[in-house]
Each structure stands twice: as structure tokens, then as C-alpha cells.
Amino acid sequence: MKVLVFFFGLMTCLYLVNADTCKLSNSMAKLSDMVDECSNHIRGQIQKEIDASMHYLLMGAHFSQDRVNRPGFAKFFFHAASEEREHAYKLMQYLLMRGHMKHNLLETIQLKSVTAETKPWANGLEALNKALELEKFVTNSILNVMEVCEKAKEKNDYHAVDYLINEFLDEQYKGQRDLAGKISELNRMEHAQGSLGEFLFDKKLLKEA
Amino acid sequence: MRQLVLVGVLALVVQLYAADDQCHYSVRQQCSSLPQKYTPCSALFSGAHTVMGSLRDFVLQHILNSHHYLLMSANFANYERQREGFAKMFKKLSDDTWEDAIDTIKYMTKRGGSMDYSRTLLESVSNSTLKPIALELTEPESLSLALDMYKNLAHKAHEIHGLVTKRSHNNQDIHDAEVISFLENKFVSKHTEIIRDLAGHSNDLMNLIKTSKKDSKMQNQAGLSVYLFDDYIKNLY
Numbered sequence: 001m002k003v004l005v006f007f008f009g010l011m012t013c014l015y016l017v018n019a020d021t022c023k024l025s026n027s028m029a030k031l032s033d034m035v036d037e038c039s040n041h042i043r044g045q046i047q048k049e050i051d052a053s054m055h056y057l058l059m060g061a062h063f064s065q066d067r068v069n070r071p072g073f074a075k076f077f078f079h080a081a082s083e084e085r086e087h088a089y090k091l092m093q094y095l096l097m098r099g100h101m102k103h104n105l106l107e108t109i110q111l112k113s114v115t116a117e118t119k120p121w122a123n124g125l126e127a128l129n130k131a132l133e134l135e136k137f138v139t140n141s142i143l144n145v146m147e148v149c150e151k152a153k154e155k156n157d158y159h160a161v162d163y164l165i166n167e168f169l170d171e172q173y174k175g176q177r178d179l180a181g182k183i184s185e186l187n188r189m190e191h192a193q194g195s196l197g198e199f200l201f202d203k204k205l206l207k208e209a
Numbered sequence: 210m211r212q213l214v215l216v217g218v219l220a221l222v223v224q225l226y227a228a229d230d231q232c233h234y235s236v237r238q239q240c241s242s243l244p245q246k247y248t249p250c251s252a253l254f255s256g257a258h259t260v261m262g263s264l265r266d267f268v269l270q271h272i273l274n275s276h277h278y279l280l281m282s283a284n285f286a287n288y289e290r291q292r293e294g295f296a297k298m299f300k301k302l303s304d305d306t307w308e309d310a311i312d313t314i315k316y317m318t319k320r321g322g323s324m325d326y327s328r329t330l331l332e333s334v335s336n337s338t339l340k341p342i343a344l345e346l347t348e349p350e351s352l353s354l355a356l357d358m359y360k361n362l363a364h365k366a367h368e369i370h371g372l373v374t375k376r377s378h379n380n381q382d383i384h385d386a387e388v389i390s391f392l393e394n395k396f397v398s399k400h401t402e403i404i405r406d407l408a409g410h411s412n413d414l415m416n417l418i419k420t421s422k423k424d425s426k427m428q429n430q431a432g433l434s435v436y437l438f439d440d441y442i443k444n445l446y
Contacts (some may be wrong), residue, residue: 022347022418024432031288050276057272061314061324067249074318078311085307089279089300096286105284105345109276 031099038149038157039100043108046088048141050109052134053084059127062120070198072205073124080131087168094163124198125186132179139172253321256373256385261322263369264313268324270365271310274358278303281351292435294442295348301446302355302403306362309395316391348435349414356407363400366392414438 060078063070088109095101101108121127146164149157182201189197232250239247282299285292314324346354370392376384417434 022349022431024347024435029288054272057311057314058324060311061318064315064318065323066252066318066321074315078315081311082307092279092283093286096283096288099288101283102287102289103345105280108283109280 034098034100034160035149035152035154035157036100037152038145038160039095039098041145041148042091042095042160043101045141045145046091046108047110048138049084049088049091052138053081053088055134056081056084056131059121059131063124063127070124070202072202072207073127076205076208077127077131090167094160098160124201125183125190128179128183128186132176132183135172135176135179139169139176142168142172251321252319255387256383257320257322257388259383260369260372260385260388261317261320263365263372264317264322265324267362267365267369268310268313268317270362271306271313274362275303275306275310277358278306278355281346281355284345284351285348292348292439294439294444294446295351298442298446299351299355312395316395320387348439349411349418352407352411352414356404356411359400359404359407363396363404366396366400370397410442 056077060074060076060081062068062074063077064074092101092108121130142164146161149160149164186197186201189201191197193200231248235248235250278299282296282303284290285295285299317324370389373383373385373388414435417438418431421431421434
């Protein structure tokens with residue numbers, strides 16, 4: 001009922017603000033020389049970054065629960081969630097710069113199956129492993145986008161590929177290295193001391209920036 | 210032994226109810242010589258459990274709105290629209306809403322809740338939002354839409370506030386001073402400020418458009434007005 005009322009209000013509001021009289025004529029400039037295939041794949045990448053962001057958000061939520069109580073892990077994953085969202089924004093900005101972010105915006109980000117396959121993670125180590133998997137998936141997807149942009153029939157989009165390498169791949173590989181390092185460390189600590197290992201590791205994560 | 214069973218049943222009932230006096234019992238059991246299954250201690254107390262579902266919806270609505278604002282920002286940042294002020298404002302709204310979502314998740318877990326949400330819940334929330342409306346909006350349309358989205362959020366905050374406001378005397382303890390305090394400090398006045406600002410912007414812009422010159426053959430002469438308004442917004446946010 002509330003939804004209906006809200007929706008009705010929205011409709012009346014939009015009706016009052018009559019679209020036609022408010023519309024300004026658009027620019028005549030034709031900017032884009034980007035190949036659709038390439039830009040569509042970059043758009044697809046935006047969705048993947050958002051999916052990853054939601055995944056990390058759930059991880060953060062999981063580790064901040066009272067019965068899990070790993071504030072360090074939670075902080076790490078919440079931070080990762082915001083970072084992935086920032087990546088999505090950066091890709092968006094790139095497409096805007098190239099003049100390829102004009103139509104069907106609504107389809108660019110959808111909250112769909114992000115949470116369907118996430119199950120609670122048994123422990124910190126498992127979550128870090130999942131995170132590494134996720135990063136590898138995103139990296140592969142970027143590599144795939146680069147390939148499309150490079151081999152697009154009309155022409156090789158050097159700039160898009162270069163941007164993806166410098167702004168994204170670089171960060172992906174550094175992030176993966178960081179995760180892998182954390183996994184080895186935690187693995188050793190847990191192997192030696194069981195749950196004390198994770199407890200100490202968590203406090204260490206909390207201290208990190 | 211019978212006492213122990215009785216206490217056990219009682220503890221279970223208490224746990225189902227609000228999980229209050231359960232931790233001590235659970236820990237004592239675990240530390241006794243008899244091996245028992247350890248039930249984790251819970252931070253849940255007072256009426257927080259009654260609003261966890263609503264808070265979950267609230268978080269999801271924030272996330273959806275945040276993504277929506279991000280796309281609205283993109284809509285104004287392309288070279289044809291070229292509205293830096295609007296793009297900047299919507300990016301800020303998106304960032305704020307995102308931060309609020311994370312803070313609310315943190316608050317839920319602080320109060321002993323969790324964020325595991327089912328798919329159906331996600332669908333029910335996403336269906337109730339602004340799905341059917343296209344994003345390629347004009348400037349005044351986008352302001353009015355943002356206003357309505359914020360009103361919707363504010364409404365939800367007030368609703369949750371109402372759920373934990375009443376203290377009844379028959380043990381149905383749903384009053385929770387902390388949830389109220391969180392909502393009041395974090396959301397209520399902020400929402401009001403934003404709603405007022407957006408309403409003001411909407412009316413300003415509509416007045417500018419309505420009074421701009423209409424007599425020539427051109428469809429709309431508000432270009433300069435909207436440009437100046439955009440510049441004003443850019444400096445404001």
C-alpha cells in the first residue's frame with residue numbers, strides 16, 4: 001500500500017514536471033569513435049565490479065556479527081566493497097569521457113544474483129580464499145574485455161586497452177598479491193596455533209590502514 | 210538432572226524470545242565437565258530483534274538508491290548533457306547513501322543481527338523501487354525523482370522508529386531506546402535537510418524554466434537558466 005502511495009506520488013510529481021516542456025535540445029556534436037562491442041563489454045565489466053562489491057559487502061557483514069566477531073576482517077572486506085564500487089564508477093567515467101555512456105543506463109547496474117550463491121564462510125581463511133577467487137575472476141574478465149577492444153573488427157582501441165592495463169590490471173595484480181600473502185600468513189598461523197592464529201591475524205588486520 | 214532440563218528448556222524459550230539471559234548459562238555448560246553443544250553468546254537485547262528485518266530492507270533500499278543515483282550522475286556527465294553540477298550532486302547523494310548502507314549494516318551487527326538476506330527479499334525490495342522509470346531524465350525530472358526517493362527512505366526510517374517506540378506492559382517488550390537513538394542521530398534530521406534542499410532546488414528550477422522566454426520558434430529557451438542553475442549546484446555540492 002505504501003509502495004502504491006509512493007508510486008502514485010512519484011507519478012503525479014513527474015506529471016507536474018512535464019517532460020516535454022523541460023527538455024532542452026541536445027548537442028549536435030558527434031564525439032564517439034568507440035566501437036560498440038568494446039564499450040558494451042566495458043559496461044558489462046561495470047556490473048561485474050558491482051557484483052564483486054556486493055559480495056565483499058556481505059563478507060564484511062558476516063565478519064562483523066557478534067558470533068563471528070572478526071572486526072579486522074570486516075573492516076578489510078567493507079573497504080574492499082567500497083573499492084569495487086569505486087572501480088565501477090571509474091569505468092563509468094571512462095565511458096563518459098569517450099562519449100559512450102548515453103543510452104539504456106538503467107541496464108548498466110542491476111542488483112541481481114549477487115547474493116544467491118553466497119553462503120556463510122566457515123572462517124577467515126576460507127573468506128580470503130574466496131576473495132582471491134573473486135579477484136581472479138574479475139581480472140580474467142578485464143583481460144577478456146581488453147581482448148575484445150583490441151580485436152574489434154573496425155579497429156583496435158589502443159586507448160581503452162591502455163587504460164584498462166594501467167588503471168585496472170595493475171591494481172588487480174597488486175590486490176591478488178596482497179590476498180595471497182595474507183592467505184599464506186594466516187594459514188601458517190592457524191596451522192601452528194589454531195583459532196588463536198585467526199584471532200591474532202584479525203587484530204593485525206584491524207591495525208592496517 | 211530434572212532441574213537442568215528445566216533450565217535448558219527455559220533457556221531455549223528465552224533464546225527464542227530475545228536471547229537475553231542465555232550467555233552465562235551457555236558458557237557455564239560449556240565449561241562444566243559434561244560435553245555440551247556451545248550456543249554462541251548473542252549481543253541481542255531489548256527490542257532490536259523486532260526491527261532486524263526492516264533494517265535489512267532499509268539497507269537494501271539504500272544500496273539500490275545509491276546505484277540509482279550513480280547512474281543518474283552518469284546521465285548528466287555525458288558530453289551531450291554536460292551538467293557538471295547535477296553530476297556532482299548525484300555522485301554525492303550516491304556516496305552518502307552507500308556510506309549509510311554500510312553504517313546501517315555495522316549497526317545491525319552491533320545489535321546482534323546479521324545481514325544474510327534471501328533472494329526473495331532482494332526481489333521484493335527491488336520490485337518496489339523505481340524500476341519502470343527510465344534514467345534518461347531531464348534536469349527537473351531528476352530532481353523531483355531524487356526528492357521522492359529520499360522521501361521514501363525517510364518514511365522507512367520513521368516507520369522503523371515507530372516499531373520500537375512503544376513500550377507495552379505485557380512483556381511484549383518492543384521498545385528499544387538504542388535503535389531510536391541510532392535512527393534519530395544518523396538519519397532523521399539528515400533526511401529532512403536533504404529533502405528540504407531537493408524540494409527547494411526543484412521549485413527553483415521549475416520557476417526558472419517556466420518564466421524563461423517562450424515566444425520564439427524554438428521549443429525551449431531555458432538553456433541559459435538551466436546552465437546557471439547547474440553552475441549554482443556545482444558550487445553548492
